[in-house]
Amino acid sequence: MEENFMKNAIAMPMYHQWRDCSSLQNLAHVLLHEIRLEGRRINAHGRSRIKESLVALSGQAGGSGVIDINWLLIDKGILLVKWPFNQSKGGFLRNHPSVLWIADIKNDGSPLVEACLRSIAVATVGRVTEGFEKNFVKQEVNQQVDSVVLLQDDLNLYAFPLEETPEEHLLHDVSSGKLRALGIEFSENGYTGYFDLYYCDLFVQGPHWCYSRFPWIKRDPVLSTKAYAYMVLMAGKECSPLACDGSESRECLMLEQFDGTVVETIHLLVFRAVKMGDWPYETFFNPRQVWEQAMEDWQVFLQHDDWEGVFEVLCNPDYSQHTMDTTWLYLVNSCYRAEYDLMKEALEYLCDWLTRVLETEEGVTTYCIW
Amino acid sequence: MEYLEKVYWWKVDSFIELDEHAVMIELIMLEIIDQWTSLLEDGYPPRRETGRLRLYRVCHDQESKIPGEYQSQDFAKRCWEERAQLGYSVMVIWQGDEDTNNPLDWLTAIRAKDQTVFVKRRERGILDKVKAFALAFNRNHPGAWEYLFDNKEWYFADNSRSDAHSHSGGSGEPQGLSARLVRLHAQLGEQTAGLFKDEDGVYFPMVMNENTRKGFDFRVTRDKKIEISARTFSNATPVILLSREKRMETLVPKTVYEIVGWEVQSTKNFVMDVHIIFMEVDSPPTQKCYRLSIGELREDLRNVHGAVLICQSLDIGSTAGKRREKQMLLHDKENLERFWTGKIFCNPWINIHGNLEFLNGAIFSPSWIVKMGTPIKDPA
Numbered sequence: 001m002e003e004n005f006m007k008n009a010i011a012m013p014m015y016h017q018w019r020d021c022s023s024l025q026n027l028a029h030v031l032l033h034e035i036r037l038e039g040r041r042i043n044a045h046g047r048s049r050i051k052e053s054l055v056a057l058s059g060q061a062g063g064s065g066v067i068d069i070n071w072l073l074i075d076k077g078i079l080l081v082k083w084p085f086n087q088s089k090g091g092f093l094r095n096h097p098s099v100l101w102i103a104d105i106k107n108d109g110s111p112l113v114e115a116c117l118r119s120i121a122v123a124t125v126g127r128v129t130e131g132f133e134k135n136f137v138k139q140e141v142n143q144q145v146d147s148v149v150l151l152q153d154d155l156n157l158y159a160f161p162l163e164e165t166p167e168e169h170l171l172h173d174v175s176s177g178k179l180r181a182l183g184i185e186f187s188e189n190g191y192t193g194y195f196d197l198y199y200c201d202l203f204v205q206g207p208h209w210c211y212s213r214f215p216w217i218k219r220d221p222v223l224s225t226k227a228y229a230y231m232v233l234m235a236g237k238e239c240s241p242l243a244c245d246g247s248e249s250r251e252c253l254m255l256e257q258f259d260g261t262v263v264e265t266i267h268l269l270v271f272r273a274v275k276m277g278d279w280p281y282e283t284f285f286n287p288r289q290v291w292e293q294a295m296e297d298w299q300v301f302l303q304h305d306d307w308e309g310v311f312e313v314l315c316n317p318d319y320s321q322h323t324m325d326t327t328w329l330y331l332v333n334s335c336y337r338a339e340y341d342l343m344k345e346a347l348e349y350l351c352d353w354l355t356r357v358l359e360t361e362e363g364v365t366t367y368c369i370w
Numbered sequence: 371m372e373y374l375e376k377v378y379w380w381k382v383d384s385f386i387e388l389d390e391h392a393v394m395i396e397l398i399m400l401e402i403i404d405q406w407t408s409l410l411e412d413g414y415p416p417r418r419e420t421g422r423l424r425l426y427r428v429c430h431d432q433e434s435k436i437p438g439e440y441q442s443q444d445f446a447k448r449c450w451e452e453r454a455q456l457g458y459s460v461m462v463i464w465q466g467d468e469d470t471n472n473p474l475d476w477l478t479a480i481r482a483k484d485q486t487v488f489v490k491r492r493e494r495g496i497l498d499k500v501k502a503f504a505l506a507f508n509r510n511h512p513g514a515w516e517y518l519f520d521n522k523e524w525y526f527a528d529n530s531r532s533d534a535h536s537h538s539g540g541s542g543e544p545q546g547l548s549a550r551l552v553r554l555h556a557q558l559g560e561q562t563a564g565l566f567k568d569e570d571g572v573y574f575p576m577v578m579n580e581n582t583r584k585g586f587d588f589r590v591t592r593d594k595k596i597e598i599s600a601r602t603f604s605n606a607t608p609v610i611l612l613s614r615e616k617r618m619e620t621l622v623p624k625t626v627y628e629i630v631g632w633e634v635q636s637t638k639n640f641v642m643d644v645h646i647i648f649m650e651v652d653s654p655p656t657q658k659c660y661r662l663s664i665g666e667l668r669e670d671l672r673n674v675h676g677a678v679l680i681c682q683s684l685d686i687g688s689t690a691g692k693r694r695e696k697q698m699l700l701h702d703k704e705n706l707e708r709f710w711t712g713k714i715f716c717n718p719w720i721n722i723h724g725n726l727e728f729l730n731g732a733i734f735s736p737s738w739i740v741k742m743g744t745p746i747k748d749p750a
Contacts, residue, residue, distance in 0.1 A: 308711045317729050319717040324729050333709045333730060 018098045024197040043073040046138030047128040048119035054112045070200045077103040081200045125245045129227035144187035152178040158218040162192040221248035230257035234365045235357040239283040261338035287363040307336040397423040424460045441571040447486040449479040482610045487573045492590040500575040502621035504563040510555045512724040513626035515548035525597045564611040627736035637712040639665030660743030671703045708732040
């Protein structure tokens with residue numbers, strides 16, 4: 001009788017009560033105060049695709065399709081996270097996750113857990129945010145959670161280590177509307193974690209994690225996924241896209257899309273200076289002289305302190321004749337709202353990185369992820 | 371699996387052979403209800419009837435000519451009356467002509483004055499535009515073309531230039547078409563819209579001066595652009611002149627505007643007073659002043675996101691009017707959010723189209739300034 005029940009994918013065990021979280025704050029509350037993450041050991045993390053009927057609510061007929069779920073193996077249990085999908089509202093409603101915590105998977109034995117464990121077994125090493133085409137990915141974590149702090153931005157993901165974050169920058173109320181991520185101190189010395197509440201993606205940041213120490217610009221190859229990067233610059237001629245599974249050794253620099261006017265300016269400067277592929281992940285190698293020419297143009301920006309000055313020099317307007325060089329007009333029209341000082345700092349960072357890379361490499365390979 | 375790509379189908383319902391040259395075919399237009407469902411027994415997806423069409427297919431006679439009776443006004447009148455009785459389209463194909471496979475080349479009967487004649491379906495849809503063309507031409511002012519050329523679907527060729535070129539309105543065009551047509555008015559005089567009979571017996575839209583018979587003919591290309599060619603209609607060419615239109619709403623405005631000057635009021639908020647002459651039909655021109663506050667207009671649109679406007683302007687669930695409104699709003703936002711420096715703002719000029727243009731690429735038409743600006747009684 002029990003065997004029959006176990007194999008019936010439609011009948012959800014009564015104790016599998018998915019918890020609907022109406023916000024990221026709600027999700028954080030579940031993690032911190034119901035599962036009590038502090039003190040627990042996170043073994044692995046990933047994404048699987050399973051039959052929709054396995055996650056149907058009790059009393060409801062499950063769909064005949066499949067569904068993507070994120071999972072974390074924590075101590076002896078498993079935490080499952082799924083999101084409702086609504087085409088007219090732009091796809092997955094990431095702010096409204098549903099979570100299911102099964103504290104003891106060995107003694108659960110439900111078809112859902114069986115399916116999850118089977119899919120975890122066949123998953124390849126990768127990131128949950130790598131791309132929708134990757135259905136079965138996982139990463140080993142094997143870290144004990146010492147303490148968890150509340151983060152209001154993603155600077156600890158790519159710019160500065162968690163231990164350098166000033167106390168006053170941390171949030172102290174899990175219901176804060178600013179809450180974006182969890183910062184995790186692991187027991188192992190030198191290891192921290194960044195748990196993105198929006199994508200439910202956990203990043204383990206060890207001693208070799210590459211922090212950019214600059215807003216917007218990302219340097220660790222693990223972040224070269226759709227969710228965190230758009231324009232990717234890689235040192236050298238090697239044309240394969242960056243590996244985001246932790247095995248990548250090439251120097252890289254990345255910028256997100258739609259990340260404000262400063263980043264948009266850098267995008268446009270790079271786009272007009274070098275050749276880029278037309279397709280996602282289509283790499284294109286640009287030799288040293290291309291970048292050197294670009295940096296020569298960019299010197300005009302570095303030598304000025306405001307957009308008006310740049311406009312006067314690059315567009316060379318003749319107000320009485322109503323004529324000008326329109327080559328740079330689109331860029332200036334699109335970007336003049338970017339705070340010039342910040343844009344200049346970002347451009348300086350890019351130039352410094354390129355200069356350093358070009359000391360040893362013949363050029364830089366670029367591609368976009370979208 | 372060709373049918374998967376087709377949403378609409380035509381099916382022959384019945385046909386009658388009228389004589390050795392002509393056949394009358396009743397066609398039913400079908401729409402695929404669900405192209406992803408299982409096929410019916412006939413091998414095609416489920417479909418429903420959405421419309422009907424009567425088609426006369428007429429073949430050449432032994433002298434490779436369309437029999438005269440099927441080119442006659444009587445036959446055109448018969449088609450016209452049948453359309454009124456049936457409540458759906460009645461079309462004619464003179465088989466042997468080129469391009470008859472394209473339904474836009476099929477003929478349809480229209481009433482013009484007291485005559486009934488055949489025009490090609492593709493030209494039938496532009497008769498109002500041709501009337502508006504004549505009206506705008508006779509207004510003798512660039513402002514009259516502002517709306518008519520808005521869709522940029524016009525190509526123009528005259529005797530001085532054999533190559534047709536598009537009216538783009540861009541700065542790359544050394545001589546704006548509207549300005550050129552205004553100059554042509556001096557040579558050609560008043561134009562009246564009408565139809566002329568081409569050598570093959572089909573009528574085409576035209577405008578011409580009733581005395582000199584100089585004017586333009588109009589053809590619609592396969593990609594639905596309107597091609598305008600200057601020509602003289604010989605006395606032997608049959609023409610039907612239509613009644614003179616006083617005004618055509620939405621195509622040619624009752625009032626046309628001309629910017630005659632401007633004064634900068636505030637460089638900080640980009641405020642400018644613009645002097646505009648109003649020219650109304652049958653009224654003397656009047657001059658008014660409008661205050662244009664770029665800073666305020668920009669502020670009003672600050673929280674409207676451009677990407678949202680793009681989506682709204684493409685939303686097929688919305689009405690055409692709403693989509694157009696969002697499109698215009700997007701255009702305004704982009705125009706207003708150009709790179710503004712005091713120096714650029716203070717040095718505009720009136721371009722060849724009569725619009726106020728700035729070095730940052732922003733262009734404001736006089737009608738837009740009238741719409742968005744505030745009337746000033748006593749300009750400072």
